[in-house]
Amino acid sequence: MSSLGIVFPQSMHFPEPLPLSSGASLSDYTLMYETYGTLNADKSNAVLICHALNASHHVAGMYERADGGKNVGWWDNMVGPGKPVDTDRFFVIGVNNPGSCFGSTGPMHTNPATGKPYGADFPVVTVEDWVRAQARLADALGIQQFAAVMGGSLGGMQALSWSMLFPERLRHCVVIASTPKLSAQNIAFNDVARQAILTDPDFHGGHYYEHGVVPKRGLRVARMVGHITYLSDDSMAEKFGRGLRNGDYQFGYGIDFEIESYLRYQGDKFSEYFDANTYLLITKALDYFDPARAHGDDLSKALACTKADFLLASFTTDWRFSPERSREIVQALVNNKRRVTYAEIDAPHGHDAFLLEDLRYMNVVRAYYNRIWQGISEGGRA
């Protein structure tokens, strides 16, 4: 399958303050983004892709790394020419959220109030804050209404939030492997991850940049915990089982099992490129997302204002954001008589399945975007 080839990120500065859910505000900020495909004359073919915890605006195509290697976008199997979200048809935008560590204004950048890096003083941001920031990017790009806003996991929360905050600004809302709110278990895992970071001696209350250190140990454990929740018991058993790294027990606390080796490797890799303050911020945004809360815990009421058509998909072995959570959203949409399609994919890979290439999943998304495209080419609302 063809690819977008080499792509380049862009940035846009927003000088006006962004008011936040917490009551604080970001005085000014920069958003990193990438675009693929061409915006049509009436600007009706734009698709916004929202990223999850550890991802960025680099959705598809690739960067050429200094060492000659390729850094492929995180949803390259989904977005590109001839792919389910076909960039020969759609103008696709990937955007990096404020608070992230991939170039948009975040805790490692200079706080204009102090002249020093924000660190722990970077305001806590919510999914809704991100969506409002994204809407300003859409304004600047002249996009009044998206053909679709789409995301998986935390990205799905943003897509869902778009449908409620800006009902007129999207015709379709595509929510993959997501949830209307985190469970107590989800929050518990997030807090274990946060505690690992907060108690790392190199954390320095979030101002580790000034000390020239990085709370790598905490970040590493945080990632290891997170990673466990992305996989299913079955996929771990199949991939690693009780396989031993060195053929026999070592009777020590080094690496015995393959799964230990894998998780430590993932943790190490992550702690090299991810920022600890960003991890704290994003897990909080996850924990706080609960649009029904302002409506007496009634999700149907929260979604009553939506106007978009919806596609939801979940994966049977995803125990992080299980199919039940997606069904709650579908049920609330059905209560509101919204047009909603829901696919429940019987895939073995757990939460990670939303990033993998499963033909059943891809075919549903492809068919859905075909319909969106028909609506655009017929000049009407599909």
Added chain:
Amino acid sequence: MNFRELIKLRPDLAFIAHWVRNGSEVLDLGCGDGVMLEYLQSDKQCLGYGVEIDDDKIPLCVNRGVAVIQQDLESGLAMFADNAFDMVLCLSALQMMKNVEGVLRDIARVGREAIVSFPNFAYWPHRVSLLRGRMPVSKSLPYEWYDTPNLRCATIKDFEELANKAGLEVLECIALHEGKPVSVLPNWRGSLAVFRLRKKIAA
């Protein structure tokens, strides 16, 4: 899709479609590729949802512009509120259910009216087959006994009793063959049993 196209594609569905009033809110259980809902939406301005379990059918429904929800009917219709639909369709799907009575009760709960169809086991070639000592294999029951998804074999006479028990009143019962109603000896000559039902009002 218009009526001519539906008749060509599925004469049985075309016959059933005339029972669905314009503008109805419709739930189609076991909607398959979504052809019935596509027709009802485009020609009769119905608002509808399909429910289907088969992975391969979901993209086909999407292609037809049908809002389909992938779900096993056996796990219940908790997704749908009481009396949410004017019409619930369950066409050639009920015979595949383990808990037929449970599904019928759910149909009675979420819908005001329903149309249920299933292959008539008492269709005369099936009877002949059994008299010869073999399980019937026909156009309406195209499977061998060991690979059939049809767990339940029912006749037109059998069904009314269960429908009543599940809270549904039979308004009309038609036997179809090749999409055309059979009026003489329907339980012999009809290969597809079609029931039009209404939720019983508690006295």
